[in-house]
Amino acid sequence: MSMHTVIIADDEQWIVEGIKAAVGWAKYGFEVVGDAEDGQAALDLIEALRPTLVFTDIKMPVMNGLELIQQGKAVSPDTLFVVLSGHAEFAYAQKAINYGTFGYCLKPFEIDEIHGMLARIAQHLASSAKKTASSHSYELYEAVCAGDLDRVGLFLDRKGMPVSPRTPVVPVVVQGPHAPPAAGGASFLSFPMSRRRHGYLMEDRRKAAFLQGLSGGSRPIECGVGVGPALTDVRELDAALEAASLAAYGMFATGQPGVYPAAPPVERPIEDKLREIAQTLERKDRLGFISAMDSTKERFRNGSFTIKEAYVLYTSVLYLFPREGPKPGGRFFEGYEQLYYRYGTAEAMVDDLVTMTLESLTEGIEAVESRISHKKVKEIVLYIRNRFNQELSIQSLSEQFYLSPNYLCQLFKKEVGETIVEHISRQRIEYACKLLEETGLSIYQVGEKCGFHDYFYFTRIFKRYRKMTPTQYRERA
Structure with missing residues (x-):
């Protein structure tokens, strides 16, 4: 059985040698056939050897990893790329995903992580090898993916659909759980792009x-x-088809089926949102994390974020957890389609991330819950813990948990040792203390984030619990 060939590109030779020596390449059917310390040398190797797989660093002399991926795909379209990235270059790794990389491994490496990547790539290659090219329906898309413009042009001419300024052609991509029905007969060309696209x-x-x-x-x-x-030129087909593909994922982002025109590329501030999420996780700020993720869902619903941002958000939140200690139970995905198949909508993905992450942000919760024997009260305590900065009332809680207001108050006081109002107020003040210590938010902003929309009321309640004003507390801290 022939081995799949691998090239490693990284300007830190000790990393190259470490990966070569520690990874069980042969077990997964791979063999390292070359390595390079700069992007240009790696590109020369790719052109000469046409490897199956390239592991590439982002920051390298002469030519960086992003340029290597772009130019490497041009000289060897079938070569797969995996990005080697440190935390500092994570933004660049996000860009690499948009260039069609298979995935990335984060430094410092865990050998099991690389083994898992190789296993998935081997499975992908085996699956691809089983596909037959006997059907003419595959011919066009294969030629587009290979960048074979002559073959694309000949195919379109043969099918009576030449591309020219006089006869502009439009690509449409349909993404859904089932193959779409034929629509329109001989007036269009159709071709499968994947199982559901x-x-x-x-x-x-x-x-x-x-x-x-x-x-x-x-x-x-x-x-x-x-x-x-x-498009009026066959050279525009690849980019136009890619734009249509991304637009079709609009259903994933918004949760609504429909027709989505390809939007011109714009800068979407996902980095700002990731920074906010990272800060809440670093502070173990449970409520801040929930709030940040809720606002992210709204960005998806209104179309501000696309499946590109969904992919970056998913992988980023998983990577924001430390290598030691609790980790969420999620798995990484190599591309948009896997994310789409797994969740269906961005909202479902965000909800799953919140559920996985909150399991790791349980500081202080177990101590309270351990004293509570009533299951319903435990649920109410957790519900308040995740929403105490919102409008909560005894009436709304009684309706939410199907208890009469009087019985709810008696049961809660008996199990928790304080009234619901006292419990919510204490949660808010404890959170206010955390924000006063760990952020530069103004006193008014802190009050708002804790659920107090009146500055003077916030100050009065804070002083009742801490025997000092918020300003005095911050100065003391």
Whole structure:
């Protein structure tokens, strides 16, 4: 059995030698055939050896890892890339994902992590090898992925759909749980892109009729439909098809099926949101984390964030946990499709991340719960813990947990040792102390984040519990 070939590109030779020696390459069917200390040398090796797989660092002399991936794919389209990234270069690793890398490994490495990556790549390669190219429906997409423009042009000419300024062509990608029905007959070309993603090409003038045919007229569209920009040159097809593919994932981001035109690339401030999330996790700020994730869900719902941001958010939150100690039970995904298959919507993904992460942010909760024997009261305490900065009342809690207000108050006081109002106020003040110690927020902002919308009321309650004002507390801390 022939081995899959591997090249390692990293300017730190000790890392290269360490990976070569410690990883069980042969076990997964791989063999390291070369290594390079700069991007240009790595590119020369890729062109000469056409390896199956390249592990590349981001920061290297002469040519960085991102440039290597772009140029490496041009000279060897079938080569897979895995990014080696440190925490400091994580933003660059995010960009690398957009360039179509298979995945990335975070420094410092765990050998099991690299072994897991090799196992997934071996499985991917074995699956790809089983696909047959006998069907003409695969021919176009294979030529596009390979960058074979001559073959693409000949295929389109042969099918009576030449691309020119006089006859602009539009790509449409349909993403959904089932293969979409045929819509429009011979007026378009269709081709599978994956198990649940189908591509279509049609003349621009036939686009409206095609989209209407997809929905069956009166029946609403039940999938995500991405409409790419019209192209007048076959060289634009790859980028236009990619834009349509990303647009089709609009259903994942917003949770709503429908037609999504490809939007021009814009800078989306996911880094700001990641920074906010990282800070809440570093402070073990349970409520701040929930709030940050709730606002992230809104960014997905209104279309501000796409599946690109979803992928970065998912992998970032998992990586924000330390290598030692509690870790969330999530798994990493190599691409958008796996994320889509697993969750269906960005909101479901965010909710799962919150659930996994809160299991690791239990500081101080077990001590309170251990004193409580009543299961329903335990649930109420946890519910308050996650929402005490919101509008909470005895009436709303009684409706939420199907208890009468009087019985709820008696039961809570008996189990917890304080009234519901006292418990909520104490939670808010403890959180205020944390924010006063660990952030530079103003006193008014701290009060708002804790659920107090009146500055003077916040100060009065704070003084009742801490025997000093918030300002005095901060100065003392």
